[in-house]
Amino acid sequence: MTTPKGAATRLRIVEAAAAEIRERGTIATTLDDVCRRSGTGKSQLFHYFPQGREQLLLAVTEFEAERVFQDQEPYLHELDSRTAWEAWRDAIVETCRDQGPHCPLGVLIADVGRYSPAAQAVTTQLIRRWQAAVRAGIEATRAAGGIGPDLDADRTAAAVITAIQGGVSVLLSTGSATHLEVALDLCLDHLFAANARPVG
Amino acid sequence: MTTPKGAATRLRIVEAAAAEIRERGTIATTLDDVCRRSGTGKSQLFHYFPQGREQLLLAVTEFEAERVFQDQEPYLHELDSRTAWEAWRDAIVETCRDQGPHCPLGVLIADVGRYSPAAQAVTTQLIRRWQAAVRAGIEATRAAGGIGPDLDADRTAAAVITAIQGGVSVLLSTGSATHLEVALDLCLDHLFAANARPVG
DNA sequence: CGCTAACTGTACTCTTCGGTACATTTTTCC
DNA sequence: GGAAAAATGTACCGAAGAGTACAGTTAGCG
Secondary structure: OOOHHHHHHHHHHHHHHHHHHHHHOOOOOOHHHHHHHHOOOHHHHHHHOOOOHHHHHHHHHHHHHHHHHHHHHHHHOOOOOHHHHHHHHHHHHHHHHHHHHHOHHHHHHHOHHHOOHHHHHHHHHHHHHHHHHHHHHHHHHHHOOOOOOOOOHHHHHHHHHHHHHHHHHHHHHHOOOHHHHHHHHHHHHHHOOOOOOOOO | OOOHHHHHHHHHHHHHHHHHHHHHOOOOOOHHHHHHHHOOOHHHHHHHOOOOHHHHHHHHHHHHHHHHHHHHHHHHOOOOOHHHHHHHHHHHHHHHHHHHHHOHHHHHHHOHHHOOHHHHHHHHHHHHHHHHHHHHHHHHHHHOOOOOOOOOHHHHHHHHHHHHHHHHHHHHHHOOOHHHHHHHHHHHHHHOOOOOOOOO
């Protein structure tokens, strides 16, 4: 039904759209821009995305969500000590700081991910997966003896995710990553507090 | 230069635009929509906003930012005990939950506030003012003896703001306010932790 | 009253951009 | 090698929506 050549073209279109959106935002990105950047024409775009723009945006959302999660995975699997958690935090903060307003995660949650209910579902799913991975990290750290038994893993994982989202949100507004850093710091402190107890 | 009648019309336009944007988002809101809802015509819109759409969006951003801050102020001034902080948290969570995706704060930081550098500056300013008020609340609570001397007021205030932003961000994606609640809870716990110490 | 400036209604222009039609080329596969 | 399907190029359409022109009306003010 679709040849390797076709698949490559489709991918080129998605990547071009993602790049364009990262650089200039979703509203400012037109189909003609995407075609120009990917070296294709409208006919091909509509060949691979019969539902047009909306379908393309959804594909971009999925593409970026996957990328964000893949970037995280290596760190998430190693969360078992305070050192590991801090390395993870540093990685996130640094990446976001470097990429600034073109940070894929930020673009995802604040821009592309809002243009349709379907896209929103993708970002919601990303949040869910990410939070589950963080939760697993908390359990692993507890198993390794780094965290007391009283800490509520679910709620803390939720707080960590919220800190990231908030930090990125502020980053997009102000251009500064300090909020992200501070909020994550506070979460880590809570994780490893001597008197850890259920939140709330 | 502008009569009371004119000022009233201008205000009607801004309010109509704000409502329209809250309900359907910035991209979906057209100038014709705004005219229809405000019972005016294009000539009036361009009379009061010669720079057109962009200028109107900026006015809406300022309008909503002011509203958000005004809603907060009564609570912010009374922050001096854990009870007061919890009342504040409950107020925020409840308001956001009720308004859901039409929450002015959410719309502000995730939608209108992104459409121009000028609008971005307005939201940045809101964040700054808000954080300063939270910081003042921390100091007041400390003065009342509710918080130890070691807690870093600046960084904690930043973390609180980040928690709100993140919570609202998740709310817009998932429709659930639990992340907001959990993140704020964690911040309050940190604020009133017996062994409060500098973050980081 | 009457002049001026602010205010408002109607009708139009002009561009942008998503989407389509259709002809043409390339690939696949028997 | 040749038919069928996939892939691509070019030219176009139509709607939407921001912004304008201009005429007409209302309100302030001496």
